[in-house]
Amino acid sequence: MNRGENIYPVVKHNNSSVLVISIFIAVFLYILMPFGMDRYDGNRILFSLGFGLCSFIVLFFFNNVIKNKIISKTRRWMVYSELFYIVSLLAAVTIFNYIYVSCVMFKFKFSLIILLKMTYYTFSFGIIPSTILFFVKYNKYLSSRIPISKDKEETFIEISSGLSNAKKVKIPINEFIYAESQRNNVIVYYLHDGELVSKSIRITITKVAENIKSTRLFRCHKSFIINPTMIESVKGNSNGYKIKMKNINTQIVVSRNYVKEFVKIMSVYGII
Numbered sequence: 001m002n003r004g005e006n007i008y009p010v011v012k013h014n015n016s017s018v019l020v021i022s023i024f025i026a027v028f029l030y031i032l033m034p035f036g037m038d039r040y041d042g043n044r045i046l047f048s049l050g051f052g053l054c055s056f057i058v059l060f061f062f063n064n065v066i067k068n069k070i071i072s073k074t075r076r077w078m079v080y081s082e083l084f085y086i087v088s089l090l091a092a093v094t095i096f097n098y099i100y101v102s103c104v105m106f107k108f109k110f111s112l113i114i115l116l117k118m119t120y121y122t123f124s125f126g127i128i129p130s131t132i133l134f135f136v137k138y139n140k141y142l143s144s145r146i147p148i149s150k151d152k153e154e155t156f157i158e159i160s161s162g163l164s165n166a167k168k169v170k171i172p173i174n175e176f177i178y179a180e181s182q183r184n185n186v187i188v189y190y191l192h193d194g195e196l197v198s199k200s201i202r203i204t205i206t207k208v209a210e211n212i213k214s215t216r217l218f219r220c221h222k223s224f225i226i227n228p229t230m231i232e233s234v235k236g237n238s239n240g241y242k243i244k245m246k247n248i249n250t251q252i253v254v255s256r257n258y259v260k261e262f263v264k265i266m267s268v269y270g271i272i
Contacts, residue, residue: 018059026052028125035117040105047104054100058093086130094122157212159188161202169199173215177230177245178252181205181223189248196247220254220262228265238263 029037030048040047067085098118102108157176160168175191185200186208209219219225226243233244241254241262254262 015060015064018056018063021059022052022056025055034121035101035114036105037101042104050100050104051097054096055093058089058096062089062092082134083131086127086134090122090126090130091119093126094119097122157215157217159186159201159203159208159211169201173217173227174229176217176227177248178227178250179205179208179225189245191247218258218262218265220252220258222255224252226252231266234266 026048029051030044033044037044037047062085094115098115101114101118102110106114155173156170157173158168158170159179169188171188171190177189177191177196179186179188181204182200184202184204186203186205187198187200189196189198191197205219205223205225208225212225216229217225217227220243226245230246231243232246235242235244236254238259240256241259243252243254244250245252
């Protein structure tokens with residue numbers, strides 16, 4: 001995979017959400033007055049808004065600059081990548097707000113106690129909602145990437161040439177391996193009682209693709225339709241992938257037109 005092509009779920013907020021979070025921080029600090037804020041003699045509302053402004057600057061910069069830079073150079077953006085990003089973001093918010101409070105309250109004097117208190121409050125009240133938000137969005141991403149049948153009880157696919165006297169091939173979707181176009185026919189490979197079976201049907205691969213749109217089956221090439229759950233291994237990169245299916249010694253090529261969608265689907269199944 002090209003290093004610039006990252007397809008893994010990345011939580012990004014719009015700027016209005018960043019602003020709301022920053023305002024919440026300011027209000028939260030004004031109400032609780034932690035780490036000695038109650039000793040401030042000036043306008044406490046403006047003082048609290050200063051924290052909100054500092055937080056907004058850091059959040060905006062991380063969300064719009066840092067994250068884009070990181071994911072453009074990261075081959076795989078995984079769950080631990082997002083968690084590491086969250087920790088780094090909270091650390092940056094802590095440091096930036098500490099610099100602010102040390103300027104306003106302590107005239108640039110370093111206070112380890114205040115820094116530790118700010119770290120405690122920032123991580124205590126920041127890491128839990130940030131992590132929950134990430135996992136909510138991550139699960140929504142996974143759900144959006146897995147095609148689900150409109151009828152949840154429908155576990156079979158039917159393939160037929162459409163002719164009145166033609167026999168229909170009815171296959172449990174979990175046993176479907178792949179379909180291959182050969183001249184005017186499509187050869188369907190699937191399992192029956194644990195044994196590999198193949199059937200030739202007079203139909204185009206395009207027609208088959210139209211019939212399986214509401215399933216998790218995926219067209220990876222102009223001549224192939226695969227079942228992602230039946231993939232044994234994948235080799236290659238974004239310039240070309242080769243798939244080895246389970247129960248059959250056949251290599252299937254992913255054409256470049258389907259690579260982007262293929263990588264997205266494979267990321268859901270944790271294959272590449």
